[in-house]
Amino acid sequence: MTELSDSWELYKALERLDLLQNSQPLWWPQHGTFEVVVGAILTQNTQWTRVTVSLNNLVKSDLMTLEALSQIDPEILMELIRPSGLINAKSKNIILLCRSIIEEFGSFEAFKQDVTREWLLGQKGVGPETADSILCYACERSVMVVDSYTARLLRAFGYEFENYDELQEWCERGIREHCDELILQRMFAHFHGMIVEYVKSNSKGKEVSIERISSAP
């Protein structure tokens, strides 16, 4: 298979490769918790292995809570997240986001229930990918995260998309057509995770090889 009719076909092909066997079931560590919100900011233009060091620093320091991070000294936070880079912006953005969540929703649980994509996109340092990562992996909503890996993989199959939203729409549509609403959240979470893992281990530079997908049984 070197042509895709829809995203469902891609999903099924990736699933046969069993790419998530060593990850958590829904891929993102600490799925459904506040930690995902922090991780979503920290991982911007940064390798995940670097993010785990920072997340660990915060957990060890007993600071991985909405309340603690809304009050932390920016300089202290910068030191704790230094391993993830872009520390000036990320430190400020994390603190601002935590304060806004408390102000607007009061608690992480309420935020999880009530936040909208529009609200997230209005926060400094939160673009479409970060917003959707938070919605899908922290708030457990039926939203598919797409990223540069997704665009690269589909480009290898001959697809080009105008922007983030069109790429997302294409990815979500094929899954929605084949799945019940009740499992969409997990499907999307899984789909994005498989794409990331596939592209990470089947690329040279920014060139993605679709060999393993194409020759899947």
Added chain:
DNA sequence: GGCCAGGTGTAAA
């Protein structure tokens, strides 16, 4: 040494 990483905001053109 140069390129890349689970992007976003800002300033030129």
Added chain:
DNA sequence: TTTACACATGGC
């Protein structure tokens, strides 16, 4: 409105 660049750090 689009494009280009800065942002920090560390692995390869």
